[in-house]
Amino acid sequence: MAAQPKLARRITQVQPSATLAVSAKAKAMAAEGIDVVGFGAGEPDFRTPEFIVEAGTKAMTGGDTQYNAKRAGELTKAIVAKLQRENGLAYQPAQVLVSNGAKHSCYNICQVVIDEGDEAIIPAPYWVSYLEMVRLAGGTPVVIETSEETGFKITPAQLEKAITPKTKLFFFNSPSNPTGAMYTPEEVRAIAAVVEKHNLITLSDEIYEHLVYGEAKHLSLASCSKKLLEELVITVNGVSKTFAMTGWRIGYVAGPLPLVKAMAKLQDHATSAPASFSQAGAAEALGNQQASVPAVEAMRKEFDARRKHMVERLNKLKGVTCLAPQGAFYCFPNVSGVFGRTLGGKTIQSAMDFTDVALEAAKVAVVPGEAFGSPKHVRLSYASSMASIDKGLDRLEKLLNG
Ligand SMILES: Cc1ncc(COP(=O)(O)O)c(C=O)c1O
Structure with missing residues (x-):
């Protein structure tokens, strides 16, 4: 077996990024042909507005x-x-x-x-x-x-x-x-x-x-x-x-x-x-x-509609409560009401367990709150289409309310 390189102390003390880890796991499942709904993303699902792309392209070709x-x-x-x-x-x-x-x-x-x-x-x-x-x-x-x-x-x-x-x-x-x-x-x-x-x-x-x-x-x-x-x-x-x-x-x-x-x-x-x-x-x-002003406003409006919809649906899930976020593009529901329940063959004791069950049993990717210093919560990004928000929440509803 090849010898392991001795890494510097500063890097061994650092945790890998949990958000990137969830995205990677969801992507790997998708690559296997599994239909995963991803709420892990920390980035807008919109394309960069065309006038910006043109400026970048012009700089490169120029x-x-x-x-x-x-x-x-x-x-x-x-x-x-x-x-x-x-x-x-x-x-x-x-x-x-x-x-x-x-x-x-x-x-x-x-x-x-x-x-x-x-x-x-x-x-x-x-x-x-x-x-x-x-x-x-x-x-x-x-x-x-x-x-x-x-x-x-x-x-x-x-x-x-x-x-x-x-x-x-x-x-x-x-x-x-x-x-x-x-x-x-x-x-x-x-x-x-x-x-x-x-x-x-x-x-x-x-x-x-x-x-x-x-x-x-x-x-x-x-x-x-x-x-x-x-x-x-x-x-x-x-x-x-x-x-x-x-x-x-x-x-x-x-x-x-x-x-x-x-x-x-x-x-x-x-x-x-x-x-x-x-x-x-x-x-x-x-x-x-x-x-830029109209382009940003169009995206903001779309995020706002998704935000309202996602919060409303999350609050209908058994054991889940969610404050309405006022900014960014994430919902951060409290899932501690689900702790102690057995779902998908696993007893949920933590946000991490909730995340595992959501991914494995419902094929929905969320990020565990432990990564953000908040073990009762999970993060769902609404930087995805309304159709995919509904698809993911239908699945969570089936898992939790069914
Ligand atoms: C709070 C916060 N700050 C900074 C960043 C970094 O953004 P970027 O490096 O893409 O400019 C992010 C991205 O997720 C963020 O959520």
Whole structure:
């Protein structure tokens, strides 16, 4: 047998991505010819709007294929203008760094802020990667628990209590993956007051800001005060979710200059700039509002209709309750009412068991809440057609209500 390579400690401590694992299992079943309904996806099912594809194609055929994208300056300018126009945030171009997706942006932040032994505060349920990024930087995640009672949102008092002399970073994500929860503008201001009082470097992940529904209103954390904008908050955003551009890999940060400079130094040695033609597509997405506003609104409306439908159907399942998400494209139902029941030949004791039974007995792929620090819940994405939402929920209904 071949000798096993000895891996570095930093990677052996990291968990594989549960969302990617569920997608892989569902895909493997589909490849065997099994008709699986997938609710695992973390990406829009829409195609990138044509005007963006054209801009990317034109850049590629026009020779914009070198390290230094010809339109890099244009993309940065479009980001600065977008942050001013939509979020009321005034940044200089040097305060912006474009990376290979917002995931890369978050990773860069952790690497330049967190040292061995430092703590990072993460409200649960959290996006799976935050925790592992903190660990990869040698830090310790400090998780704040929430529940349906507070709409899966932390209170300022909880945040204040979690801060210690070792705290280096606080993760704030509204609208949230996986819960779809959104902090109201008043709640954002109350969190901002704690951030300011404790000089807390904060990563504000606003990647789902355009996918909001009903009365919900997004407010950028950095807009709450001059100090937050200039010294404390790193705003993270990207084009993946808003413009259905997940495969283009364009995310960005804007924040205090010393932090952004440090991230740029790291990125220069790790990945350099993202693909030149992807940058051209992103510049068009952010800069051409005449085309982008109606395209985004059409997708948002479709998500909204699916959201309402999925929540309604989930709440009719025996043992399942689901808060209406206000943003992003996920439902996060509580399935603890199913614990103790035997379904598909297996007694369900956890969200992980629920996920296994849903996949094996009903051929429906969901993501177990354990991955998000929430063992009573599962995540279902409604980034799939209405027909497939109905097909999957028919199957779950048969499994749970039948
Ligand atoms: C909360 C959150 N932040 C960031 C990202 C990363 O997006 P991307 O790297 O595609 O820009 C995701 C994607 O799933 C997400 O859910």
